[in-house]
Amino acid sequence: MAVIAYREALNQALREEMRRDPDIFLMGEEIAEYDGAYKVTKGLLEEFGEMRVRDAPIAEMGFAGLGVGAAMAGLRPVIEFMTWNFALLAIDEIVNTAAKLRYMSGGQLKLPITFRGPNAGAIQLAASHSQSFESWYAYVPGLKVVAPSTPRDAKGLLKSAIRDDNPVVFLENEVIYGLKGEVPDDEDFTIPLGQSEVKRSGDDVTVVAHARSVHWAMEAAEILAEKHDISVEVVDPRTIRPLDIDTILDSVRKTNRCVIVEEGHPFCGIGAQVVDDIQREAFDYLDAPVIRVTGPDAPTPYARNLEQLSLPQAEFIVQAVQHVSYLE
Amino acid sequence: MSRRNERGKRVLVATKATESDELLGLDRDRLVEMLRWMILARRFEEKAAEMYQMGEIGGFCHLYIGQEAVAAGAITPLGDDDYVITAYRDHAQALIRGLDANALMAELFGRVGGSSGGKGGSMHIFNAARHFMGGHAIVGSHLPIAIGLGYAIRYRDSDAVCVCFMGDSVVNIGAFNESLNMAALWDLPVIFLIENNLFGMGTAVHRAAAVEKLADRACAYAGMEGWTVDGMDVLAVRKSVERAIERARLERKPTLIEAVTYRYMGHSMSDPSHGVYRTKEDVLEHRKKVDPIDHFVDTLKKHAVIDGSDVTQIEESVMAIVAESVEFAKNSPEPDPEALYTDIYYGDYPDPKRRDPWR
Ligand SMILES: Cc1ncc(C[n+]2csc(CCOP(=O)(O)OP(=O)(O)O)c2C)c(N)n1
Ligand SMILES: [Mg+2]
Numbered sequence: 001m002a003v004i005a006y007r008e009a010l011n012q013a014l015r016e017e018m019r020r021d022p023d024i025f026l027m028g029e030e031i032a033e034y035d036g037a038y039k040v041t042k043g044l045l046e047e048f049g050e051m052r053v054r055d056a057p058i059a060e061m062g063f064a065g066l067g068v069g070a071a072m073a074g075l076r077p078v079i080e081f082m083t084w085n086f087a088l089l090a091i092d093e094i095v096n097t098a099a100k101l102r103y104m105s106g107g108q109l110k111l112p113i114t115f116r117g118p119n120a121g122a123i124q125l126a127a128s129h130s131q132s133f134e135s136w137y138a139y140v141p142g143l144k145v146v147a148p149s150t151p152r153d154a155k156g157l158l159k160s161a162i163r164d165d166n167p168v169v170f171l172e173n174e175v176i177y178g179l180k181g182e183v184p185d186d187e188d189f190t191i192p193l194g195q196s197e198v199k200r201s202g203d204d205v206t207v208v209a210h211a212r213s214v215h216w217a218m219e220a221a222e223i224l225a226e227k228h229d230i231s232v233e234v235v236d237p238r239t240i241r242p243l244d245i246d247t248i249l250d251s252v253r254k255t256n257r258c259v260i261v262e263e264g265h266p267f268c269g270i271g272a273q274v275v276d277d278i279q280r281e282a283f284d285y286l287d288a289p290v291i292r293v294t295g296p297d298a299p300t301p302y303a304r305n306l307e308q309l310s311l312p313q314a315e316f317i318v319q320a321v322q323h324v325s326y327l328e
Numbered sequence: 329m330s331r332r333n334e335r336g337k338r339v340l341v342a343t344k345a346t347e348s349d350e351l352l353g354l355d356r357d358r359l360v361e362m363l364r365w366m367i368l369a370r371r372f373e374e375k376a377a378e379m380y381q382m383g384e385i386g387g388f389c390h391l392y393i394g395q396e397a398v399a400a401g402a403i404t405p406l407g408d409d410d411y412v413i414t415a416y417r418d419h420a421q422a423l424i425r426g427l428d429a430n431a432l433m434a435e436l437f438g439r440v441g442g443s444s445g446g447k448g449g450s451m452h453i454f455n456a457a458r459h460f461m462g463g464h465a466i467v468g469s470h471l472p473i474a475i476g477l478g479y480a481i482r483y484r485d486s487d488a489v490c491v492c493f494m495g496d497s498v499v500n501i502g503a504f505n506e507s508l509n510m511a512a513l514w515d516l517p518v519i520f521l522i523e524n525n526l527f528g529m530g531t532a533v534h535r536a537a538a539v540e541k542l543a544d545r546a547c548a549y550a551g552m553e554g555w556t557v558d559g560m561d562v563l564a565v566r567k568s569v570e571r572a573i574e575r576a577r578l579e580r581k582p583t584l585i586e587a588v589t590y591r592y593m594g595h596s597m598s599d600p601s602h603g604v605y606r607t608k609e610d611v612l613e614h615r616k617k618v619d620p621i622d623h624f625v626d627t628l629k630k631h632a633v634i635d636g637s638d639v640t641q642i643e644e645s646v647m648a649i650v651a652e653s654v655e656f657a658k659n660s661p662e663p664d665p666e667a668l669y670t671d672i673y674y675g676d677y678p679d680p681k682r683r684d685p686w687r
Contacts, residue, residue, distance in 0.1 A: 025483065051483060057513070062472045062506025069476020072461055073411070075483060077476075096466050097473065105454035105462070106444030107671035141672050141680075165674040194678065242678045277683075 001184055006148075007177040009155035010040045010116075014078065016187050017162045018048055021076060024162060025052040027063050028080025028117070037082045038118060038177050064090035064115065068098050071113040071167075078162060081117035084133045084171065091136075098167035099142030112165045116158070119147070119171035120212060120263045124307060127299035132264030134210075137169040138241045138273075144193055145240040147171040149214035151181040153238055156191030164193060173212045193239045196247035202231035205321045206251040208274055209261040210237050213312055217261050220317035228318075230325060240270055245277045252278055256287040257324040261312050266294040288324040293317050351631055352567055359633050360642070362404050362562055366396040366621050368646045369420035372429060375650045376419065376436055380597040384657070385436045388465075389450045392420040394592035397620035398523050399424050401565025401587075402491050405573060409459070409486060411477045414493035416451035416465040417523070421493060425460040427453065433653035434660045441660030445667060468501035470494070471520070475507045478516030482580070489517040489576040491569070496586075497528030499542050508584065512549035517576035519569060520584045523559065525591040530605035546584040559587030560618040563627070590614040 004012070018024045025048075030037050032045040032055040045053040056063040060081065067077035081087040087094065094115060101109045120132040138145045144166055148154040154172065161168040199214055200221050209217035214236045221232035233251050237243055252258050258278060260271035271292040278290055293312045301307055322328050351359060373391045380389050392399065399420040403412060406425075414421045422432055427443060435442030436450050443453055451465040461477060464470035474492035481488045498504050499522065511518045522542050526533055539545060546554025553575070558564045565587050572583035592615055594601045602608045628634045668687070669680050681687070 057506070057509060059506035059510065061503050062475070062510055065469065065472020065503065065507075066476040066479055066510065069461075069473035069478075070480045070483070071476070072456075072473065073477050073480030075480050092466055092469055093472060097464070097469055101462070102674065103671050104444055104448040104452040105456065105671075106442070106447050108444070108454050108456040110674050144673075
């Protein structure tokens, strides 16, 4: 097993899938000659040529919709948004078109398309460039939504997303593009969509976290084990829609306490849905109310100190876990 | 192409139908087929209007009556591999592209025998088998899809083309520029066909588009040509679309065609046919002077291609199809409640009823 960065894992996934299936093509801004704004598509133009690795003009709605049309015609497009903030200009094609065409055509159409790019906080780019969109897309029936936290998950899930015959919103994370981790070399390695993973086992409190938040949760779990003798189980849903709630429920039934972490805003966030599922299906197992640690209900600020304050960092998670353990 | 109406407002008037040269060299069968499609679309929609008023059809239902020459002229020259895509005013295109009238009427009725099993309705008609790719109700949203179909054609090195119909208001939305730009940039075989019926709902074209002729917008894209044709003359439309198809097939060049036409009915069945934006007289004048079916019948008679009995025969056969479609729709059951949760995803998906136990 090689140790590679999150961005390389994504690159490998793209390269391997493109070698496997000639119907896959990539399109996005700066993805070809420039190797990608974040170098995820590095070297792919060279190997696959311009028809399959296409630099698009700055026309998000145009090239997102182009992908939808190509998918309707049987190709398997992977559309890169330089960041998901810019996909707001394309959201009509994702929500009104990609997500709805199968239903509105009574099952006549199949939309094997992946929309991918970095989501959530960057570093000091302020409110227009640092937003978490998972609850926007997870709200929409017809879409699948994936948010990997590690290089291994990034590779295995991107391969599955590309092979999936539905529109998939694939949310990466700029801040962890350089994060290294073990990734299987096997070209057949994939991770099915819709499977949570227990990233750390424990007995006392379940912490549910996805994407970058998994790393704060792991850090908090370490602190809690060392300093407070609390054993935390970290569950990473990995796919937000469809959500594998059973793995989360199994954990909660074991620990009887739960904290949910996400970078996005608290109101109508992913955690709100998870809380609903837990109270409906595991109410009797709970020894404390479920607590959420989220980004603030405020736009992301530029100033370094305020931005840092906005993150659902380990320190807050430690406090929340102590709170649900009645140990404050 | 513009004059002032009684209230002093500037209005566009569709140009008088022209004499098309030599029936484009089409044989009798082809010509009669085109006429038949136009009459079928007309009678089908007249019946749909009736069914709407009786409450059998709901929601938004946008009729094409008056504009038939555009769809008939543009779709009849296409081959099986070519694609057709349009907006929500989509019944005529779907029929002419070969959708069974029964499936169309049943879809308008919201019945299981409809083209989408009753889940799309009037604005979302699809017939993937015949490469009729919708039926899109968000203004402008299907232009990017059209160039995606064009991209797939190029990708596969096929010589198919894609005809993308759109209303006149689409030239003002961002997706128009994005799509035409990419089509020109990458030589995509797409024919952008504006159905300029002089209004977007109640807004006259010149109140929304800062351009004299909509086809002039083509000049912003290298290699694209822009033509204006008489959209009340099916042969004029066909002639220009044939030329555009050739450009697309041989040179891979996209074309922008503006067909000037006229809608007789209100914007949709829930709107009046006239009001502040146009007068009743305007509508009557168009119906009387430039009706595309009357004009085509006259042309065909003048060239002795058909006589009165042929028209009667077409009318009768078309009326039988329309009547049958209503019967079919009426007898087709409403979709099964289970259908609420089907066709959302391809393949397996966790049971949505887990969060929705009462429905
Ligand atoms: C993006 C968007 N904005 C507004 C509407 C509402 N709307 C539906 S049709 C229409 C007018 C369109 O006119 P035009 O493009 O000329 O087509 P026509 O109806 O004349 O065929 C409007 C404003 C819509 N469907 N989509
Ligand atoms: Mg119009």
